[in-house]
Amino acid sequence: MSERYDLLIVGAGPAGLAAALAAADSGLAIALIDDNPAPGGQIWRDGPGVRLPARARRQREALARHANITLLSGTRVVACADDRRLLVEDADSGRLIGYRKLLLCTGARELLLPFPGWTLPGVTGAGGLQALIKGGLPVRGERVVIAGSGPLLLASAATAQKAGAQVLRVAEQASHAAVAGFAARLLQWPGKAVQALGLHQPGYRCNARVVAALGSERLEAVLIQRGGRREELPCERLACGFGLVPNTQLGEALGCEVRAGALAVDDLQRTRLAEVFAAGECTGFGGSELSLVEGAIAGHAAVGQTARAEALLPERARWRRFARQLARSFALDPALKDLPRPDTLVCRCEDVPYSALAGHDGWVGAKLASRCGMGACQGRVCGAVAGYLFGWTPTRPRLPLSPARVDTLLCLEETALPSATGEPVE
Amino acid sequence: MNADVIIVGSGIIGAACADELARRGLEVLVLDDRRGGATAAGMGHLVALDDNPAELKLSDHSIGRWREWARDMDQGCAYRNNGSLWLAANEQEMAVAEAKLKTLREAGMACELLGAEALRATEPELRDGLPGALKVAGDGILYAPNAARWLLTRGGRRIAERQGRVAAIEADEVRLDDGTRLRAPVVVLANGIHAPELAPDLPIEPKKGHLLITDRYPGRVSHTLIELGYVTSAHNASGPSVACNIQPRPTGQLFIGSSRQFGTSDPAVDGPMLARMLRRAVDYMPGLAKLNGIRAWTGFRAASPDGLPLIGEHPRRPGLWLAVGHEGLGVTTAPGTAELLAAQLFGETPPFAAEPYLPERFLGARDAQRTSIPSEAGR
Numbered sequence: 001m002s003e004r005y006d007l008l009i010v011g012a013g014p015a016g017l018a019a020a021l022a023a024a025d026s027g028l029a030i031a032l033i034d035d036n037p038a039p040g041g042q043i044w045r046d047g048p049g050v051r052l053p054a055r056a057r058r059q060r061e062a063l064a065r066h067a068n069i070t071l072l073s074g075t076r077v078v079a080c081a082d083d084r085r086l087l088v089e090d091a092d093s094g095r096l097i098g099y100r101k102l103l104l105c106t107g108a109r110e111l112l113l114p115f116p117g118w119t120l121p122g123v124t125g126a127g128g129l130q131a132l133i134k135g136g137l138p139v140r141g142e143r144v145v146i147a148g149s150g151p152l153l154l155a156s157a158a159t160a161q162k163a164g165a166q167v168l169r170v171a172e173q174a175s176h177a178a179v180a181g182f183a184a185r186l187l188q189w190p191g192k193a194v195q196a197l198g199l200h201q202p203g204y205r206c207n208a209r210v211v212a213a214l215g216s217e218r219l220e221a222v223l224i225q226r227g228g229r230r231e232e233l234p235c236e237r238l239a240c241g242f243g244l245v246p247n248t249q250l251g252e253a254l255g256c257e258v259r260a261g262a263l264a265v266d267d268l269q270r271t272r273l274a275e276v277f278a279a280g281e282c283t284g285f286g287g288s289e290l291s292l293v294e295g296a297i298a299g300h301a302a303v304g305q306t307a308r309a310e311a312l313l314p315e316r317a318r319w320r321r322f323a324r325q326l327a328r329s330f331a332l333d334p335a336l337k338d339l340p341r342p343d344t345l346v347c348r349c350e351d352v353p354y355s356a357l358a359g360h361d362g363w364v365g366a367k368l369a370s371r372c373g374m375g376a377c378q379g380r381v382c383g384a385v386a387g388y389l390f391g392w393t394p395t396r397p398r399l400p401l402s403p404a405r406v407d408t409l410l411c412l413e414e415t416a417l418p419s420a421t422g423e424p425v426e
Numbered sequence: 427m428n429a430d431v432i433i434v435g436s437g438i439i440g441a442a443c444a445d446e447l448a449r450r451g452l453e454v455l456v457l458d459d460r461r462g463g464a465t466a467a468g469m470g471h472l473v474a475l476d477d478n479p480a481e482l483k484l485s486d487h488s489i490g491r492w493r494e495w496a497r498d499m500d501q502g503c504a505y506r507n508n509g510s511l512w513l514a515a516n517e518q519e520m521a522v523a524e525a526k527l528k529t530l531r532e533a534g535m536a537c538e539l540l541g542a543e544a545l546r547a548t549e550p551e552l553r554d555g556l557p558g559a560l561k562v563a564g565d566g567i568l569y570a571p572n573a574a575r576w577l578l579t580r581g582g583r584r585i586a587e588r589q590g591r592v593a594a595i596e597a598d599e600v601r602l603d604d605g606t607r608l609r610a611p612v613v614v615l616a617n618g619i620h621a622p623e624l625a626p627d628l629p630i631e632p633k634k635g636h637l638l639i640t641d642r643y644p645g646r647v648s649h650t651l652i653e654l655g656y657v658t659s660a661h662n663a664s665g666p667s668v669a670c671n672i673q674p675r676p677t678g679q680l681f682i683g684s685s686r687q688f689g690t691s692d693p694a695v696d697g698p699m700l701a702r703m704l705r706r707a708v709d710y711m712p713g714l715a716k717l718n719g720i721r722a723w724t725g726f727r728a729a730s731p732d733g734l735p736l737i738g739e740h741p742r743r744p745g746l747w748l749a750v751g752h753e754g755l756g757v758t759t760a761p762g763t764a765e766l767l768a769a770q771l772f773g774e775t776p777p778f779a780a781e782p783y784l785p786e787r788f789l790g791a792r793d794a795q796r797t798s799i800p801s802e803a804g805r
Contacts, residue, residue: 087697361589364460368462369502369571369575374639375720376641376720378720378721398694398721398722398723399722403641403719403720404718404719405715406640406682406714406715406716406717406718409638409701409704409719410704410705410708412700413698413701413702415697415698
């Protein structure tokens with residue numbers, strides 16, 4: 001008999017973990033798929049350079065206690081197949097995994113906006129730098145500049161500092177008024193306020209943005225603009241984050257509705273497909289607390305524990321208010337669209353400069369003419385950039401949803417045609 | 427009048443026709459609705475096919491033209507004269523290879539038969555036990571979207587482009603779906619599978635195909651590899667079929683094809699069909715199984731009942747010219763198509779007989795004299 005679970009959860013970050021634990025006492029067969037070697041997602045990424053927070057440790061221990069939860073780490077989803085099955089791939093092989101209910105907790109990725117020098121070695125995403133440090137990258141004694149927008153900059157600065165780096169500057173593009181207003185409201189969320197105090201940074205500047213990364217072979221300095229002034233900061237690392245882009249590809253491929261760039265869900269985290277739920281940042285940015293409660297609601301709802309799911313709605317409403325304030329306070333300044341110069345690369349897989357895209361009137365035409373988005377990342381980075389810079393909508397995702405070995409794709413020989421969009425609820 | 431000629435479709439056929447007519451001094455307006463067609467979806471394989479003498483003549487002549495043009499094409503067109511290898515899987519197919527060798531040599535084309543050992547030395551990634559292959563030296567590859575762009579721009583200002591969807595063509599008037607009316611004495615349909623929307627009597631059907639491209643693995647394959655079963659099974663079958671077709675791109679990536687399905691207009695990648703196609707390719711090149719595929723997509727070939735394109739004036743709609751129905755061979759045969767169309771339009775003797783491609787063979791006899799532009803009209 002082929003492998004099939006009552007509840008299959010894709011993504012083992014806060015939302016996926018909370019969902020698995022919420023659903024666990026149903027006794028049903030639950031599996032948690034994640035392409036990282038260990039659960040935790042981006043925020044609780046494990047590695048040699050990590051001491052996991054208590055909450056993350058408790059979640060992992062709880063996961064291990066439940067015999068009905070199967071953890072499939074190092075496993076990527078490649079395609080949707082027929083009969084409620086997904087084609088997945090791990091380091092050794094590909095196979096089809098079936099589900100009765102599917103929960104998407106596929107998270108979000110960083111929006112990396114192009115500016116002159118952004119492809120120099122030493123320049124990473126803000127979350128990317130955290131991941132590298134957690135993975136064991138030594139940064140002790142290095143000078144670091146962090147730029148972009150949102151609380152992730154402070155989290156990234158804290159990680160770098162804890163690892164012994166010297167954070168010269170945190171350049172936040174939002175205005176002082178917006179950030180101060182947000183900070184004042186933090187009092188409504190005591191947990192967050194404590195976190196924010198812990199992240200206090202002497203180098204924090206508002207209304208500041210990176211203009212260029214300078215260097216020949218690798219990063220040597222960063223040019224920051226603040227109001228009418230520019231400062232040049234010699235440094236070894238620059239970490240940039242301009243917010244997060246929901247990972248909606250699998251949901252879109254299944255036929256879920258996408259609204260404002262995120263998977264659309266109802267009160268109980270159901271998508272328009274009766275058997276598919278979604279929770280966490282693939283349904284919109286909101287931070288780990290919102291992901292945890294959304295995951296728990298989805299986990300309960302997916303196994304039919306509707307009352308327990310509904311009991312969590314007030315808590316979710318509270319964190320959604322927080323998310324809305326976050327989004328308002330750190331809205332991106334349209335001036336960021338002017339950062340790239342004509343020769344600034346937008347697609348780094350295929351070396352496509354800004355000038356090769358600017359004249360086009362849509363993603364498909366630009367892609368065909370320039371090869372933008374045709375490389376190994378398949379537009380995950382530059383597609384979001386083109387969306388921000390030019391307002392283009394990328395095409396609907398096709399299989400393979402991520403690069404996959406040809407022999408993995410051969411597993412689809414045994415399948416029938418998928419029903420194009422599943423079964424809508426209404 | 428908005429132009430001497432309006433061409434509907436800016437794919438490789440429309441672009442080649444625009445280039446040829448502009449070169450002859452006509453003012454050309456090219457319309458495209460950006461739905462995309464076979465030019466954007468195909469492999470860009472320049473391949474001489476010989477299902478019949480007309481197909482061989484058109485493809486051989488055109489490939490020669492591409493070789494000449496390649497000297498002037500930009501890097502983005504990615505032209506390579508890498509040659510094709512027709513793979514024989516058994517002794518019967520080896521006999522087919524020998525027959526093909528004879529046909530192509532008689533047409534004056536450079537080709538040679540490789541035995542089992544020579545084939546292994548030439549393409550070591552192929553599986554053991556293949557008895558041999560036919561190498562066709564003149565075949566090549568290019569990146570068709572950029573080749574079309576190059577053709578539309580190299581002639582300067584005689585070619586104008588406009589985005590818009592054509593709703594109807596009535597005599598010399600082209601009506602767009604936004605109500606705009608454009609006029610020209612000659613209108614050329616070069617919009618592939620979409621042509622029957624504007625000329626419902628065209629016997630053109632979409633034939634769906636799949637392609638997959640791998641990550642970069644430079645140096646593994648040098649020729650475009652096609653199984654000879656392509657000719658005997660895939661190309662002529664009416665049901666869904668697959669054939670091994672592996673093409674090295676200048677980036678080091680590999681294109682893997684090909685599949686054929688009638689009776690569907692769904693552009694979704696069909697997992698089982700894709701897998702069947704990949705299995706066929708892995709049968710010939712076992713190492714392919716361990717390579718990463720990064721993207722798969724589909725496209726629709728505009729297929730005519732006899733596999734040859736329709737090139738010439740519509741027999742009952744004076745002024746409406748056709749350059750459609752090229753199936754999987756449009757990129758290869760765009761130059762010859764444009765020359766045949768132009769020769770008929772200017773009342774000249776074409777470079778080779780135009781009869782096999784005339785629309786009359788499906789649409790019935792002509793009831794009016796052919797529209798033509800006297801040669802001196804060219805400026």
